[in-house]
Amino acid sequence: MQIQPSDLGLIARVAELGKRYGSGSGAVTALDDVSLGLRRGEFTAIMGPSGSGKSTLMHIMAGLDSPTSGRAWLGDTDITELSDSALTVLRRRRIGFVFQSFNLVPTLDVRGNIMLPFELDGRRPAQDEQEWIDELVDALGLRDRIDHRPHELSGGQQQRVAIARALATRPDLVFADEPTGNLDSRTGREVLGLLAAASARYGQSIAMVTHDPVAASHADRILFLADGRIVRDAGRSSAEEISTFMLGMERAA
Amino acid sequence: MRATFAGQWPTLLVAALAGTFGTALLHVTGVLAVAIAADDVTGESDTVALLLGIVATVFIVIAVYVSSVVTANTVSTVVAGRTRLIALLRLIGSSARSQRAQIAREGLLVGVAGAAIGVVVGTGVAFALDRVAVATDLMPATDYGYANPWVALPAVAVVLTTWLASWVGSRRVLKVRPIQAIGNANEHDREELGGRRGRNITALVFFVIGTALLVLGVALGLVSPFGVLIGLVGGIVSFTGIVLGADVVMPPVLRRVGRVFGRTPAARLAAENAVRHPERSARMTIGLVIGVTLVTTFSVTMASYHELILAAQRAQPEVYQGVDEMLNVTVAVFTVLIGFSALIAAIGMVNTLSLSVMQRTRELGLLRALGFDRRQLRGMIVAESAALTLAATLTGVVLGFGYGWAGAQALLGSAQGTPALVVPGIPWALFGGLLVAAAVLTIVASIAPARRAMRVSPVVALAVE
Ligand SMILES: Nc1ncnc2c1ncn2[C@@H]1O[C@H](COP(=O)(O)OP(=O)(O)O)[C@@H](O)[C@H]1O
Ligand SMILES: [Mg+2]
Numbered sequence: 001m002q003i004q005p006s007d008l009g010l011i012a013r014v015a016e017l018g019k020r021y022g023s024g025s026g027a028v029t030a031l032d033d034v035s036l037g038l039r040r041g042e043f044t045a046i047m048g049p050s051g052s053g054k055s056t057l058m059h060i061m062a063g064l065d066s067p068t069s070g071r072a073w074l075g076d077t078d079i080t081e082l083s084d085s086a087l088t089v090l091r092r093r094r095i096g097f098v099f100q101s102f103n104l105v106p107t108l109d110v111r112g113n114i115m116l117p118f119e120l121d122g123r124r125p126a127q128d129e130q131e132w133i134d135e136l137v138d139a140l141g142l143r144d145r146i147d148h149r150p151h152e153l154s155g156g157q158q159q160r161v162a163i164a165r166a167l168a169t170r171p172d173l174v175f176a177d178e179p180t181g182n183l184d185s186r187t188g189r190e191v192l193g194l195l196a197a198a199s200a201r202y203g204q205s206i207a208m209v210t211h212d213p214v215a216a217s218h219a220d221r222i223l224f225l226a227d228g229r230i231v232r233d234a235g236r237s238s239a240e241e242i243s244t245f246m247l248g249m250e251r252a253a
Numbered sequence: 254m255r256a257t258f259a260g261q262w263p264t265l266l267v268a269a270l271a272g273t274f275g276t277a278l279l280h281v282t283g284v285l286a287v288a289i290a291a292d293d294v295t296g297e298s299d300t301v302a303l304l305l306g307i308v309a310t311v312f313i314v315i316a317v318y319v320s321s322v323v324t325a326n327t328v329s330t331v332v333a334g335r336t337r338l339i340a341l342l343r344l345i346g347s348s349a350r351s352q353r354a355q356i357a358r359e360g361l362l363v364g365v366a367g368a369a370i371g372v373v374v375g376t377g378v379a380f381a382l383d384r385v386a387v388a389t390d391l392m393p394a395t396d397y398g399y400a401n402p403w404v405a406l407p408a409v410a411v412v413l414t415t416w417l418a419s420w421v422g423s424r425r426v427l428k429v430r431p432i433q434a435i436g437n438a439n440e441h442d443r444e445e446l447g448g449r450r451g452r453n454i455t456a457l458v459f460f461v462i463g464t465a466l467l468v469l470g471v472a473l474g475l476v477s478p479f480g481v482l483i484g485l486v487g488g489i490v491s492f493t494g495i496v497l498g499a500d501v502v503m504p505p506v507l508r509r510v511g512r513v514f515g516r517t518p519a520a521r522l523a524a525e526n527a528v529r530h531p532e533r534s535a536r537m538t539i540g541l542v543i544g545v546t547l548v549t550t551f552s553v554t555m556a557s558y559h560e561l562i563l564a565a566q567r568a569q570p571e572v573y574q575g576v577d578e579m580l581n582v583t584v585a586v587f588t589v590l591i592g593f594s595a596l597i598a599a600i601g602m603v604n605t606l607s608l609s610v611m612q613r614t615r616e617l618g619l620l621r622a623l624g625f626d627r628r629q630l631r632g633m634i635v636a637e638s639a640a641l642t643l644a645a646t647l648t649g650v651v652l653g654f655g656y657g658w659a660g661a662q663a664l665l666g667s668a669q670g671t672p673a674l675v676v677p678g679i680p681w682a683l684f685g686g687l688l689v690a691a692a693v694l695t696i697v698a699s700i701a702p703a704r705r706a707m708r709v710s711p712v713v714a715l716a717v718e
Contacts, residue, residue: 064622064711085626091711092624105616107525119518120624165623 272371275407360419463491549653
């Protein structure tokens with residue numbers, strides 16, 4: 001019997017992943033033979049200088065883009081083989097997203113945005129799911145904003161709504177791409193604290209792309225990417241340690 | 254500058270259509286006038302030719318008016334979608350006035366091009382119609398020379414109105430603040446609402462005064478057919494009020510219509526999209542409302558007249574012999590002529606829907622990332638298109654029915670010697686036609702945007718600007 005990613009305690013895995021854009025002399029290698037596994041329940045940060053392939057890696061792991069070579073799994077599902085509609089359903093049920101900006105559907109209020117993944121699935125949240133959503137709404141301080149539209153909220157509040165939506169379906173994995181990129185540093189810290197808490201308290205697996213050492217210091221594990229390759233796999237680190245390593249990487253480049 | 258001209262194709266199309274319509278109609282009336290002058294029976298009187306001229310002018314004015322409303326709305330939509338670019342240019346030192354002047358200049362050029370195309374194509378169409386009519390013995394050959402100087406008039410009107418409409422449509426450029434270029438990447442969801450209240454009050458005043466005049470016209474119509482003239486003025490004034498207040502009138506209609514499509518996420522988002530910017534939905538639909546109202550008003554008035562004629566015919570068959578057929582032909586011809594304005598308005602809706610979908614690329618990407626599949630996205634766009642079309646058509650039919658009945662009452666209330674209530678004729682054929690047209694428009698308007706929406710990759714929602 002073959003060993004499945006889940007047998008190794010992994011929630012997601014990629015093997016020998018390659019991604020090239022374009023062809024011929026103008027081709028760009030965004031990912032070059034990347035293999036890694038994300039552990040269940042962990043908050044993983046993916047770091048690297050601009051252009052190192054962080055977003056590309058995340059897009060492939062989330063089934064938003066397909067690799068040029070290699071494979072990617074979510075749980076035990078090989079997502080590199082799935083059709084567009086199967087990937088759509090997978091995103092609906094098993095993945096949550098928090099983006100840098102433009103996270104919310106402008107025509108829906110806070111409740112509508114949080115409920116959207118359920119509605120897309122054509123169902124109402126079950127009793128225990130509803131309790132979970134209520135808990136999230138309270139924990140994220142959104143109770144008195146529940147009927148507001150996104151444009152009536154501050155950037156930090158919008159990001160909290162996005163987090164609530166991402167966690168609402170208790171997905172296998174939440175992807176966050178520079179979730180604090182558009183926030184001031186205090187609001188940014190708050191949002192990071194919430195993500196870290198979701199992982200620590202509820203065992204939510206999270207993969208966060210960032211180039212901010214302070215953001216990465218909230219994570220359990222930090223993967224460093226440079227020129228499309230994993231160059232370091234570190235445990236929890238302080239912002240200073242991360243900065244030092246990043247600076248060293250820049251100098252080496 | 255190519256980027257700026259790219260958004261001008263719809264305006265060029267609308268200007269060219271209006272120009273073609275005006276030119277062709279003038280040539281055709283010219284040909285008819287020559288034919289009538291040559292005829293032994295009717296040749297004596299100039300009245301027929303004069304009447305033809307007046308009728309042609311009315312239809313050309315309507316078409317040019319509708320096309321300038323459409324153009325102004327297209328320009329505003331383009332400008333709204335370019336807010337960030339405009340803000341960036343403002344940021345690096347370009348003045349709002351010069352940017353607006355630039356848009357108006359483009360409008361002038363597009364107007365000239367459209368008018369030129371219109372003169373050429375319109376002359377060709379009229380010539381072809383002339384030949385076909387002669388070949389099928391519908392009409393004797395005439396020596397009408399196509400160098401008719403009057404044709405310059407619709408051409409000039411198209412140039413001026415396109416220019417003016419671009420100017421009016423670009424006024425929101427003045428409201429773009431340079432800071433919007435560096436604000437966060439969230440879509441600017443609220444359009445500026447400045448000057449709304451003033452316009453709404455004007456709209457209300459127009460509507461009230463117009464309605465009062467309309468009522469007066471109907472009352473007068475009980476004793477004299479001249480009541481219709483006052484009624485006509487009242488109708489124009491009150492309808493202007495409705496057009497001005499479109500962003501108050503249309504959203505509630507859209508909201509009701511939107512409920513028809515059910516509660517699926519796609520339908521709900523479509524309904525919300527249709528009303529999210531009152532100004533934008535008003536812009537998208539008002540041209541079509543004008544077109545449908547005109548067609549319906551005319552048809553209801555004529556149908557009422559027809560009923561009256563039928564009644565008279567039953568009483569005195571000899572006197573009214575052949576009237577029926579003539580009336581039908583007249584109604585058909587006029588409906589087609591007004592229908593052309595409705596067509597221009599429909600093109601306007603196709604444009605604005607397409608533009609507004611293009612401007613929502615990131616939002617569509619977000620929906621894809623969250624788990625909307627392609628079919629749901631397409632369903633959303635089709636439902637949005639259907640909501641806009643249905644709302645505009647229904648509003649137009651209701652208004653047109655009211656105006657048409659009022660017109661018939663004012664015109665015919667005294668026709669039987671004693672004051673009488675006129676039963677409104679119901680133009681079933683027209684309603685059927687409108688229903689089919691609305692369905693076709695819904696599909697046509699949603700093809701391009703739906704295809705584009707289905708191609709949107711979920712990755713665009715994550716892209717950092
Ligand atoms: N759609 C694309 N077409 C061509 N090149 C791309 C595309 N997307 C990313 N790249 C290139 O791939 C490399 C990695 O990009 P990305 O994953 O966005 O890096 P990061 O998120 O770390 O900044 C960069 O060199 C970038 O220019
Ligand atoms: Mg990136």
